[in-house]
Amino acid sequence: MINQLEGKLKERSIRPTAMRLLVLEVLEKQSSAISLTELEQTFGPSDRITLYRTLKTFEDKGLVHSINDGTGAPRYALCEEGCECDYRRDMHVHFYCRACNQTVCLPQLKIPAIALPEDLLPEEASLVIKGLCGKCQ
Amino acid sequence: MINQLEGKLKERSIRPTAMRLLVLEVLEKQSSAISLTELEQTFGPSDRITLYRTLKTFEDKGLVHSINDGTGAPRYALCEEGCECDYRRDMHVHFYCRACNQTVCLPQLKIPAIALPEDLLPEEASLVIKGLCGKCQ
DNA sequence: CTATGGTATGCAATGGAATTGCATTTTATT
């Protein structure tokens, strides 16, 4: 179990420290994207800054991606198998429920290609749909 | 001229105060969406909070829409003729240039309909494409 | 096994921005 987590980190040349393993474990359990503050709360007394940097490291290394759902605080979710968050065509749609404040990934839904004006060179894209999730209707 | 601006405000039952007319005038001149800080700077010495609340009022009344382009600070742009920012199908695409930091509206590009899972009820959507604009390539 | 250099962590502090309360001014209405 721990070895599996360790593997995930090493794969992306992230040193598997205790903190990082814990954070990864929490992320694995989430069904929706989590903000830094939420992450901090699941940890009890711990250092917010370290969590912040841990998430940043994970993001840099392509382990998680961040979503800006309009709430002000970015949220983080593990990338799925083969997720290539660098390329626009691989980015998926996110859904934000305004009632329960949860942001879920919709990995099966890719962002459709948009015919941009010639002079604009796209690199990434983010599509967040806001509304009510099943539980909150 | 002023009367035209006044009309725009009254149309949406926004009291046409001096401050609001000035803000509206600035917004009309923008070719890209503007952040609160940028707005503040064009004003010289003035009260940030009032500008903040002015933008909020404009947004509530459907005069401007805000875009969260991932820079942390929301940006505001005037809605176009007939823009109905409340409905997903009328929301348009925004382009954010990572070099010059400008966010432009692409009113002619509507966000394509997405086939969401049954249980999700969409209300609005935001699609921000990030990359390089013509000037910055 | 231990010394060493690089990395991660924790604490303190900074900085930027949103947001609210409240007193005062301005506006619309009678």
Place this chain on the structure above:
DNA sequence: AATAAAATGCAATTCCATTGCATACCATAG
């Protein structure tokens, strides 16, 4: 002109991201 409602300006608070620096940890060479 008098009044009530709304807008404004100031002060203060809160939240979050981000950085500097000293310490602790880890991997590797010797």
